[in-house]
Amino acid sequence: MxxxxxxxxxxxxxxxxxxxxxxxxxxxxxxxxxxxxxxxxxxxxxxxxxxxxxxxxxxxxxxxxxxxxxxxxxxxxxxxxxxxxxxxxxxxxxxxxxxxxxxxxxxxxxxxxxxxxxxxxxxxxxxxxxxxxxxxxxxxxxxxxxxxxxxxxxxxxGGRTEDAFSKFDVLERRADFAEGRADALGMTGPKSLEEEIAELQASEKVDAELEAMKAALKRKGD
CATH class of the missing domain: 1.10.287 (Helix Hairpins)
Structure with a gap:
């Protein structure tokens, strides 16, 4: 051409x-x-x-x-x-x-x-x-x-996005469960009668030892 x-x-x-x-x-x-x-x-x-x-x-x-x-x-x-x-x-x-x-x-x-x-x-x-x-x-x-x-x-x-968000939901549930366990471990219930008596006995013993230490110190000072 x-x-x-x-x-x-x-x-x-x-x-x-x-x-x-x-x-x-x-x-x-x-x-x-x-x-x-x-x-x-x-x-x-x-x-x-x-x-x-x-x-x-x-x-x-x-x-x-x-x-x-x-x-x-x-x-x-x-x-x-x-x-x-x-x-x-x-x-x-x-x-x-x-x-x-x-x-x-x-x-x-x-x-x-x-x-x-x-x-x-x-x-x-x-x-x-x-x-x-x-x-x-x-x-x-x-x-x-x-x-x-x-x-x-x-x-x-797309389906991939929905799958990703469903995995986020699972992870959030796991996090909730872990936080719940941590909170449960820190919980304390009412003391029993035995526990209260034991605490009193321990306190009495500590007070007796404290009085003995004070008497000993006083004798040394005299």
Whole structure:
């Protein structure tokens, strides 16, 4: 396919319609962008060749114009020396240079028109590329958002989340039981009669020992 045909197809392409028909919009838009980038490179390369050709032709045109001036001077010199035959031959050569120069001017004009077409095509291709890349970014953002929302819904409504919360309930019940045991160990009930009598006896014994210690200290002091 020629470069101009490919470029015109890209200009005529409706990206929205292409994406609607595609089973994989992200893949389709990557292909569209790749095609545009390749075409843009080819258009720029062709434009560069045309610019180079135009410069070469302009140099050749300048040489032909100088040649025309040179033959004109030679014809005038021949006429000044009464050599009409030489003057005529010089004018014939000048005409050849003139014809070649006119042909070059026509080619240069054609190259200039082609360059204008290239310039317009490059501008349009860049616009299409910006549109395609914007679509690509929008599609990527939508896909990322969809994946994120799907994960969030799976967390909120999925079976794994329910299992996790049911395990939390079991752990909380275990913690309640452990705290209950600790509280139970610290509990004390009412004292029995024997326990109360035993405490009194122990207290009496301590008091007797205390009195004995006080008496001993007093004797030492006396």
């Amino acid at each position: 020629g470069i101009f045909s490919r470029t015109r197809d890209i200009f005529a392409a409706n990206m929205t319609e292409l994406l609607d028909r595609s089973e994989d919009p992200a893949k389709m838009i990557r292909m569209i962008i790749l095609e545009m980038e390749e075409t843009l490179v080819e258009v720029r390369a062709s434009a560069a060749r045309s610019i180079a050709d135009g410069k070469e032709m302009r140099r050749a045109l300048k040489r032909l114009e100088d040649l025309q001036s040179s033959w004109t001077e030679k014809a005038e010199l021949a006429l000044s020396k009464d050599r009409e035959d030489l003057a005529k031959a010089a004018l014939i050569e000048r005409q050849k240079a003139t014809d070649m120069a006119e042909g070059l001017r026509a080619e240069i004009d054609q190259i200039d028109e082609t360059l204008k077409t290239y310039e317009a095509d490059i501008s349009k291709l860049q616009g299409k590329l910006r549109e395609a890349r914007a679509r690509q970014n929008a599609i990527a953002a939508r896909l990322e958002s969809a994946v994120t929302r799907a994960k969030a819904r799976e967390i909120l409504h």
